[in-house]
Amino acid sequence: MDDRALLNIIRPVCGRETCSDDCAILPLSCGTLVTSTDMLHERSDFPQGMTDWQIGWMSVAVTISDIAAMGAQPIQILLAIGLNTEERLSGIVSGAQACCRKYGATYAGGDLDAHTELTLVSTGIGIITDGTPVRRIGAHVGDCICVTGTLGRAILGLSGDKRYWKDLCEPQPRVHEGIAVRTAGGTAMMDISDGLAISLYDIASESGVGMEISSIRIPLPLDAEREKALEAALFGGGDFELLFFIPENATSTLSIPFSIIGKVTEGSNITMDGEMLQKRGYLHHW
Amino acid sequence: MDDRALLNIIRPVCGRETCSDDCAILPLSCGTLVTSTDMLHERSDFPQGMTDWQIGWMSVAVTISDIAAMGAQPIQILLAIGLNTEERLSGIVSGAQACCRKYGATYAGGDLDAHTELTLVSTGIGIITDGTPVRRIGAHVGDCICVTGTLGRAILGLSGDKRYWKDLCEPQPRVHEGIAVRTAGGTAMMDISDGLAISLYDIASESGVGMEISSIRIPLPLDAEREKALEAALFGGGDFELLFFIPENATSTLSIPFSIIGKVTEGSNITMDGEMLQKRGYLHHW
Incomplete structure (x- = not known):
């Protein structure tokens, strides 16, 4: 079974609206927030030869890309780090911060944990104050x-x-x-x-x-x-x-x-x- | 080295303000958001004998507790699930949803991934519209x-x-x-x-x-x-x-x-x- 098939299992539980875009949508009175979380593991997601700085960068970039895909401005990133060895921490955090800085988001810390395989979960918040998110639903014949x-x-x-x-x-x-x-x-x-x-x-x-x-x-x-x-x-x-x-x-x-x-x-x-x-x-x- | 010692390593990188509370703080024009992320692993965080429903519940509860500790109302939870076997998904999601429902937050999906050890990362957003968060800094002599x-x-x-x-x-x-x-x-x-x-x-x-x-x-x-x-x-x-x-x-x-x-x-x-x-x-x- 692949991840899209699994998504079909949980759609009835979560509601279709919840599972159908790059981000979840959270309307507030001062704008619409979009939020996304991405889990990455060393063996399946980071090609061998990547530096720790690049691993940190990529972990943030995947989430910022989800926010970009809704047409939103990223404002905050949290990073949960399951670390196999403590020496890697500062490289990863520096890369994560550099990516946040480039795209105008605040790197706001997160969680630290010990894990046998390096595991990174970045969560991002984006905002739209002058419109509504662009979703996957909405393409029209002729577009x-x-x-x-x-x-x-x-x-x-x-x-x-x-x-x-x-x-x-x-x-x-x-x-x-x-x-x-x-x-x-x-x-x-x-x-x-x-x-x-x-x-x-x-x-x-x-x-x-x-x-x-x-x-x-x-x-x-x-x-x-x-x-x-x-x-x-x-x-x-x-x-x-x-x-x-x-x-x-x-x-x-x-x-x-x-x-x-x-x-x-x-x-x-x-x-x-x-x-x-x-x-x-x-x-x-x- | 323990996680509080590691935090001292990344404080200079993140800034002290970022690493010193249960949640990060994100001021918006319509209120103050507080955000938190928590990574949990099967072997180190879930006692043997817990059901999948309880594992889902607890993953959300730890994050909602961080939001509660800032004096905020939880509004949205995202859950990244690194799943060792697909049968566990619906139990975990049901428990996560039940906890969200009890505390007034929307369960807004998240990410699904395959992993050898069950790994759950919940991220929560809380809001305060009538004041400012209560932080760890602020206790006064005599309190x-x-x-x-x-x-x-x-x-x-x-x-x-x-x-x-x-x-x-x-x-x-x-x-x-x-x-x-x-x-x-x-x-x-x-x-x-x-x-x-x-x-x-x-x-x-x-x-x-x-x-x-x-x-x-x-x-x-x-x-x-x-x-x-x-x-x-x-x-x-x-x-x-x-x-x-x-x-x-x-x-x-x-x-x-x-x-x-x-x-x-x-x-x-x-x-x-x-x-x-x-x-x-x-x-x-x-």
Whole structure:
């Protein structure tokens, strides 16, 4: 069973609304908070060779990316650290702090614990004071399907291409871009940290739509082998770019670089170059 | 090295303000948020014999207790679950939800992950809209030293006394009491989940004061062996009662049951019945 299947088990318990976005939503009188928590383990989540500083950075970046995917500004990060050896603490905390600082969030401490395998859980709070979060539900037939950045770099780095090692280990969440998409009228959004294909399926399922994309329009690193990069982008993961949906007439107001890779369609099929797109990506398995 | 010593290592990195209370403090224009995260592992934190429901309950209760200790109302809980086997999920989530419901917080999902040892990290948000949080700094010379409830029950349960097993496994955080202490003018507060003695030392250190308490005034279960119960209360842990400090003339406005166990003094000594109180309690060791 994978984590998306498990989510289906607890949806009836939590309520569908609770389990369907990158963040939970908490409306307050002075704005809307979005909150997210992410658990990372050394063996399954941190590639060998990462420094402690990068481990701290990445732990925070994954959570900030979830906040960015709602179109919110991150304001506070808490980090629970299950530490296998105390020497690692200051490196991890420095990396976590650097990531918070870069994206305008306060690093507010957390919890310390001893554990046989290094385990990090970051929890973040973001805020929107001038609108409402962009969710996974909301994509409409006719909307443009768009992504930020170039995709596939993280998996290329993981598979040994040193040029992309830093992309893998120090992901740069798209906070500014997420806010720009929200204010321009984006209808749905998520990050593609589990891969582009599975993310398209997630949005399609939440929004009740189909999609068609064109492989030639997917932005890939120019200097990488095209086939390999495309496979990494579609089915890999680790890229903390945003996948977002926006009416065509709103794209001109978007003041960030982005690529249109396809269109939202009726029905529920997801096709690439006219053929069904495989539904696979990064999943935790039990 | 224990977790309080490790905290001293990261204080210079995080800033003292960040690491000195049960919760971090996040001021917004519509109120003050308090946030807390707690990591629990099966082997070190959950006594053998606890049900999955109780494990879910306790994971949330520890965080709600931290929020209560700031005098805040819990509003949202996120739970990151590192699961060793999928069968346990629904029991854990049900227990977590029950605890949220009892204390008025929304259970807002979280993260799911596979892990060899069951690991739970709960993160909570509380809010205060009519005042400011009660911190560990703030106890003044002359203040009464007070506790809620009866102490020592958790450790008595852990050491085999079946009458207290439920007290150990289903702690009842003192949310109502924490808010009452704050509105009555409490000057400092924390929960005593690591034991009464170490908690007195924590507040004394933050507030720069000494303390004298009287063993006869410590509320213990009436039907337990007194010596054993006193040892459990002072140096054990697992009791999610509140230790709070309040000027004597404010005690009459407190509309909750509580016990005055001593007075804040000048200097930095902490004495019980005129003798130095040992500084020990529950600590994670590396």
